[in-house]
Amino acid sequence: MSDGRGPDWERSSTARVLPPARPRKLAKVPFVELADGRLQGVVSSGSDIGRVYVSSVEAGSHTFACSTNNNRPCGGARGMFCNHILAMVNEAVLQYGGERVARYLKVEPDEPTGQAIARDMMSTRPSQGDSAAAATVFSQFLRHLAYLELPPTTAPLPEMQWFPPTRAVV
Amino acid sequence: MRADLLDEAIPGLDEAMAAVDAGDQALVAGLLRPQPAQVAALTELADAVAATPLAGRVAEAVEKVAAGAASEDHFVAIAAARTALLGSVHDALTARVEEATGRSGDAGIASAAREARSPNVLAAARSWLSDLARAGWRGIDHDLVSGAGQVISAMLPDPALRRLAALLDGFAAELAASCPGAALDRVPARRWGDLWSRAMMLTLSAGAVPAGTATGRVLPLGVDLHEHATAAQAQVHAVFEPSDGGPPRLVRASVSVPKPDTVLGAGIWQLLRPHLSLLAAVGDGRSMDLDGMPVTEEGDLVWDDEHARPGAAADAFATARVALATATAPVPAPLDRHPARIAVPVFLEGYTVDKDGDALTFTVAGHRLPVDTDRVPSAGPLTPEAVAASGACIGLLRWDDGTFTVQPLAVETTIKKKAVAVHAGAWAGGTTDKNGVKAEKAATDAVTVLRERAGRLLRK
Ligand SMILES: [Zn+2]
Numbered sequence: 001m002s003d004g005r006g007p008d009w010e011r012s013s014t015a016r017v018l019p020p021a022r023p024r025k026l027a028k029v030p031f032v033e034l035a036d037g038r039l040q041g042v043v044s045s046g047s048d049i050g051r052v053y054v055s056s057v058e059a060g061s062h063t064f065a066c067s068t069n070n071n072r073p074c075g076g077a078r079g080m081f082c083n084h085i086l087a088m089v090n091e092a093v094l095q096y097g098g099e100r101v102a103r104y105l106k107v108e109p110d111e112p113t114g115q116a117i118a119r120d121m122m123s124t125r126p127s128q129g130d131s132a133a134a135a136t137v138f139s140q141f142l143r144h145l146a147y148l149e150l151p152p153t154t155a156p157l158p159e160m161q162w163f164p165p166t167r168a169v170v
Numbered sequence: 171m172r173a174d175l176l177d178e179a180i181p182g183l184d185e186a187m188a189a190v191d192a193g194d195q196a197l198v199a200g201l202l203r204p205q206p207a208q209v210a211a212l213t214e215l216a217d218a219v220a221a222t223p224l225a226g227r228v229a230e231a232v233e234k235v236a237a238g239a240a241s242e243d244h245f246v247a248i249a250a251a252r253t254a255l256l257g258s259v260h261d262a263l264t265a266r267v268e269e270a271t272g273r274s275g276d277a278g279i280a281s282a283a284r285e286a287r288s289p290n291v292l293a294a295a296r297s298w299l300s301d302l303a304r305a306g307w308r309g310i311d312h313d314l315v316s317g318a319g320q321v322i323s324a325m326l327p328d329p330a331l332r333r334l335a336a337l338l339d340g341f342a343a344e345l346a347a348s349c350p351g352a353a354l355d356r357v358p359a360r361r362w363g364d365l366w367s368r369a370m371m372l373t374l375s376a377g378a379v380p381a382g383t384a385t386g387r388v389l390p391l392g393v394d395l396h397e398h399a400t401a402a403q404a405q406v407h408a409v410f411e412p413s414d415g416g417p418p419r420l421v422r423a424s425v426s427v428p429k430p431d432t433v434l435g436a437g438i439w440q441l442l443r444p445h446l447s448l449l450a451a452v453g454d455g456r457s458m459d460l461d462g463m464p465v466t467e468e469g470d471l472v473w474d475d476e477h478a479r480p481g482a483a484a485d486a487f488a489t490a491r492v493a494l495a496t497a498t499a500p501v502p503a504p505l506d507r508h509p510a511r512i513a514v515p516v517f518l519e520g521y522t523v524d525k526d527g528d529a530l531t532f533t534v535a536g537h538r539l540p541v542d543t544d545r546v547p548s549a550g551p552l553t554p555e556a557v558a559a560s561g562a563c564i565g566l567l568r569w570d571d572g573t574f575t576v577q578p579l580a581v582e583t584t585i586k587k588k589a590v591a592v593h594a595g596a597w598a599g600g601t602t603d604k605n606g607v608k609a610e611k612a613a614t615d616a617v618t619v620l621r622e623r624a625g626r627l628l629r630k
Contacts, residue, residue, distance in 0.1 A: 011191065011571045013510040015358040017344040021399065023434045023612060026619040031432075035346065036312065050626055069627070095432070143323065144430050145624040147400060148617070152427035152445045153329040154473040156466075158377070158502075159337040159368050160396035160403040160426065161511050162361070164545045167554075 016166050021095050029091035031141045034104045039092055040137045042069075043084040053084040054134040054141075060106045062126035067134050081122055090114035171516060173537035175270040176567075176574040180262050186255050187572075189218035193252050194363035200306020201235045201245070209236045212248065219251045242296055245303045249370035252363065257507035263569050267514050268499070271567075275499045288331060294321045295334060296373040299366060302345075307362055310351035318342040326428055334372040336426065340398035341365040360571070364510060371505055378503045380464035380472050386412040387481055388421065388460055388471070389489040390452045391515050392564050392579025393595025395438070395547045399431040402438040404598060406448045407515045407566070407579065409493045410460075410471075418497040420515060423448050423471040430620060435549035436606065437613030439598050447475050450599030457484035469500025486580055487591055490517035490564045509569045516576065519562035530558055532576065542568065542575040549609055552578065552594040559583045 009015045030052075032041035040056035045068075053074055055066045066074035066082050076082030081089075091114075092101045098112025109116035193215035196208040204212075212235060216228045228251040231244035268275055298317050305314055318338055325335035341362075348354055389409045396403040403426035410421040425446035433441065443449055451458050463477040494517050502511060521532040521539075530541040543554040557563070560581035568575050580593040597606045 008571055010356055010358060011360045012358070013361055013364050013508075013570055015361045017358055017361070018347050018399065020397075021431050021434060023437070023616070024432070025612075026432055026616050030619055030623050036316075044623075052623075052627070142628055145620060145628055147326075147428045147430045148433075148620055148624060149628075150326055150428040151329055152425055152442065153332050154423070154425050154445060155329065155332070156405070156422065156424040156468075156470040156472075157333050157336050157396075157401075157403050157426050158506055158511055159333060159365075159372075160398075160401065161513065162337075162365060162368075163340050163396050163398040163401075165395050165397050165547045166544050167546065167548050168544065 014162060014164055016168070019097070019100070019168065020166060022097070024091060024094040029087055031144055032088055032092045032095055033140065033144075034092070034096065034101070035140070036133070036136065038133065038137075039088065039101065039105055040133065040140070041088040041092070042138070042141045043087055054131075054137045055082075055084045055088045056129075056133050056137055057081075057085060057089070057105065057121065057126075058129070059104055062105065062107075062121040062124060063129040064126055065129045065131050065133060067131040069134075069138055071131060071134060073131065077128065079128060081118060086114070086118055089118045093117065171518065171534060172270045172272070173534040173539055175266060176539065177537055178266075180266055183259060183262055186218065186259050189215050190252060190255055190259075190363070191360070193248065194359040197303060197363055197366065198307050198357050198359050200304055200309045201240055202304040202306075202309075203238055204235055212236075215248070215251050215255070219254055222254060224251055224254055240304075242300045245300045246296070246370055246374070248303075249367035252367045253371055253505065253508075256364075256509060257504065260502075260507040260509050260512065263509055263512055264499075267512065267567060271514065271516060272495065273497070273499055273514075275501055288325075288328070291321060291324045291331070292334075292373040295325075295338065296370065299370050299373070302366060306351070307348075307357045307359065308351045308354070310345055310349055312346070312349050315342055315345045315349060332426070332428075333377055334369060336398075336401040336403075336428065337365065337369050337372065339400050339428070341369065343399050364508070368508075375505055377506065378466040378468050378470070381467045382465055383462040383477075384410060384412070384421070384460050384465040384471060385414070385462055386410060386460060387457050388423075388448070388478075389457050389484045389486075389493060390448060391486050391489060391494070392593060393449065393452055393598050394513065394545075394566060394577070394579065395595070396426075397438060401426060401428050402442065404439075404442050404446065404449060404595070406446070406452060406595075407513075408448075409489055409497045411493070418493055419469060420497045420499050421465065421469045421471050423473045425449070425473065432616055432620070433613065435547075435613060436597060436609035437616060439549060439600075440610065440613055440617065443599060446473050447478060447480075448473065449595070451480065452486070452593065453596050453599040453601070455483055455485055457481035467500070468502050468506070485591070486564060486593070487517075487562065487582060490515075512569050513566040513577075515579075516565055516567045517562070518565065518576065519582075521563075523558050523560070525558055528554070530554060532563070540573060540575045541565075542577045545577045546594045549606075550594050550597050551603060551606070552581065552592045552596070556583050556592050557581055 045051040066077040093114040107120040192211040196211040227247040231247035325331040459481040464472040562582040565576040
């Protein structure tokens with residue numbers, strides 16, 4: 001006990017390392033993640049139910065890309081963040097909290113909102129990247145969806161004792 | 171409960187934990203090119219198991235690490251030394267809990283676990299874990315951490331490998347979010363040391379299997395929830411009364427499932443609910459009758475609805491007041507002993523509650539017992555406020571970093587001048603509570619969207 005208020009974080013078996021994600025509506029942006037040094041995600045097309053856009057913004061450089069799952073470039077992303085990228089940033093803030101998203105992308109906005117984070121990134125006139133990452137992002141999304149198909153088990157998983165829930169809100 | 175005993179020092183415990191800490195510090199910097207201080211730290215770990223059958227192998231492992239020539243077997247030996255030390259700490263703590271609760275443990279020792287199968291994927295996991303040990307927590311980067319992805323994907327579909335898969339999945343996600351390790355302000359050294367050595371052990375041993383069957387009545391006490399971004403488990407703690415008139419025993423029934431990280435709160439109950447009818451029984455205040463339900467020697471019912479049917483009404487607080495004290499506690503399998511696994515059902519009443527900011531403390535017979543309300547799932551009616559206003563509590567006694575705490579599973583409190591029981595897991599089987607219904611609807615919508623997307627995109 002370091003401060004009498006709970007275990008020492010570095011000496012706690014159940015130290016909370018990752019804050020839990022927050023629930024959000026998934027219809028518009030079914031998938032978003034902070035991974036591989038990018039904010040990346042999948043955004044539903046407003047017009048075609050079978051089409052999705054694969055969007056990403058690199059941490060630090062804020063190089064961005066947006067294309068469809070069939071690798072066609074997004075018409076909206078010409079030199080500027082398209083609406084898909086803006087929607088992705090907003091949903092990432094809902095899911096992970098604005099501070100975590102800003103820290104990951106290496107921006108220091110006035111306020112931790114999606115709008116402020118996007119505005120901060122665009123103010124440095126980031127360049128548009130190629131869609132090389134799109135295949136990786138899309139396969140991450142499919143892997144994510146596949147979790148719904150995995151069978152449950154009633155055999156005990158003792159190691160889940162190390163993963164308690166937390167009521168802390170990010 | 172003799173809460174005073176929970177405050178008293180346990181002989182040898184600090185020394186054992188100091189040796190564990192030493193090993194954990196060695197892992198922070200990595201074992202590829204160890205500095206003299208790290209070798210000294212590992213030597214401390216080796217000395218702590220010098221009087222055990224592991225002595226020779228661990229001493230050799232430390233020598234090889236010092237020479238920069240450690241291989242997988244040596245890392246396994248180090249994980250085993252750490253596991254043995256924490257096992258002894260677990261045993262000392264459990265003995266103390268038995269004194270405090272006046273409950274005796276089962277006489278038997280849970281038999282050896284079965285050997286792990288699927289050698290290839292387990293070897294791949296061991297190889298990744300060895301690379302982690304070489305790099306150390308300060309040396310992790312995205313390339314190293316993402317190496318676990320294929321191993322985890324290969325294991326997840328097989329329920330027999332789920333223990334290791336769910337552990338690695340949660341562990342790798344934490345590591346990925348902490349890259350690069352060189353930039354970390356602080357390192358959760360105990361936690362990652364635990365997860366690393368648990369995983370290493372599980373590549374060699376798959377854990378206990380059902381050794382018998384249970385026929386009789388199961389009286390639920392409450393639900394404990396566990397979750398990381400991509401997996402969740404609910405565990406019902408209960409008293410089992412065998413129909414042959416044998417002594418009542420404490421048992422658990424578990425259900426777990428991998429999940430997308432956007433399925434949360436009530437959505438987790440929805441995924442788990444269909445596979446464990448006992449969850450609904452907790453909310454309804456019912457017992458269940460078992461006939462030939464598989465059970466491990468560790469007291470885990472391996473639930474199958476074929477062997478269960480709804481029983482008579484059974485109030486958890488009546489069970490806690492009458493049956494809990496007489497029930498014997500199961501013994502974990504040797505490799506599974508660890509302080510973090512201590513979760514002993516207890517019944518407390520006649521305490522006073524102190525509130526200091528968010529921290530709650532029960533004072534039981536003059537002794538302070540911190541209350542871990544953070545573990546109470548948010549998708550349920552039990553709140554820290556209800557705990558603070560309670561007069562009786564069913565909880566799980568736990569231990570972390572030198573301190574016993576109680577995690578509330580249910581409390582008796584007064585709402586609008588009426589005495590009511592509030593359960594942490596009340597929504598597990600479904601709910602008519604206004605907030606609960608709203609949360610259920612939102613969760614259903616989320617899963618519907620994901621299933622629709624999966625239907626269109628996955629099978630192309
Ligand atoms: Zn776009």
